[in-house]
Amino acid sequence: MATALYGREPVFTAAMDEFFEHLGAEGTRMRADWLSSTPRVPMDDASRAQPLLFAVGHALARDVMARGVRPVALLGHSVGELAAAAVADVFDLAGAARVMSARSAAMAEVSPGGLLAVAAAQDELAPYLGPAGDPAGVAVAAVNAPRHTVLAGPEPALREVERLLTQGRVPYRRVPSLQPFHCPALDSAARRFAAGFAGVPLRPPSVPIMSTRTAGIVRPGQAVDPAFWAGQLAGPVLFWPALDALLADGGYTLVEAGPGQGLSMLARRHPAVRRGRGAVIPLLPADAEGTTRVWHEALDRLAAHDPAAR
Known part of the structure; x- marks a missing residue:
């Protein structure tokens, strides 16, 4: 979660602190949990994981941009799409804090x-899913790659799907999360979330955003519609279709601005990247070790790809 950069990288630190300050007393508690080896609130809980994923992604992007890197497009996975919206000035950081508080x-x-x-591929998992739109059932939560699909749902329906997958010898693993994101179980939560945008000024993106909700560029009308951003909470993340659409018109240097290297691993599988039409640069390590080393190596690689970066 990039804690090794806090206090060492001025732009990153300032962006994190500004976000925490906008959250008030909860921001103070969140920062303490983030920096602690024994957090008061578990880091897998949505009240911690989601705002911090947003904050770290936004702060990393701001730091890289302050060094002269100018993104030509943004693509965010799950809450990363809200970080992309903040980087693209759809809302300012004060508005982002209100939005993330409403989401929590x-x-x-x-x-x-x-x-x-x-x-497994999405179509192979149809027998394990509940009826379409059933908030008590299990649904596709993310299409991350052709054979990397995420399912979500409430307990005990999810445990039953685990049993069936084990019985069918379909490889799977639990994702560290205590809530069922991106499925019909969150329809009511998405409506409550939309109401939390009240009073937050929204603007068309200053940088194109390839949405993982639609697998298309966010249109100006969508960007200023709270329901568009809030609906993402209950809809599947179309990461691979969005990446595929982005890479259809050329090669890019893809920079992963977030904890771990999960999206970098997926992006490297894309045929365009495998053919050499793009590079993939994660800003953080795959685990907690070597944060500063990977960070500086990534900056060196970025500078080699973009002479304006420093």
Whole structure:
């Protein structure tokens, strides 16, 4: 979660501190949990994981941009799409803090559930899914790659799907999450979340955003519609279709601005990248070790790709 950069990288630190300050007392508690080896609130809980994923992604992007890197497009996975919206000036950081607080409040009323990452194509998993739109059933939560699909749902329906996947010898693993994101179980939460945008000024993006909700560029009318951003909470993340659409018109240097290297791993599988039409640069390590080393190596690689970067 990039804690090794806090206090060492001025732009990153300032962006994190500004976000925490806009959250008030909760921001103070969140920063303490983020920096602690024994957080008061578990880091897998949505009230911590989601705002911090947003904040770290936004702060990393701001730091890289301050060094002269200018993104030509943004693509965010799940809450990363809200970080992309903040980087693209759809809302300012004060507005982002209000939006993320509303998201956490909406999630607080969600029944326990979780996510399963399954090594299978989306159409192969149809027998394991509940009826379309059923908030009590399991649904596709993300299409991350052709054979990397995430399922989500409330307990105990998710446990039953785990049993069936095990019985069918379909490889899967639990994703660290205590809530069932991006499925019909969150329809009510998405409506509560939309109400939390009240009073937050929204603007068309200053940088094109390839949405993982639609797998298309966010249109100006969508960008200023709270329901568009809030609906993402209950809809599947179309990461691979969005990446595919982005890479259809040329090669890019893809920079992963977030914890871990999960999206970098997926992006490297794309045929365009494998053919050499793009480079993939993660800003942070795959685990907690070597944060500063990977960060500086990434900056060196970025400078080699973009002479304006420093």
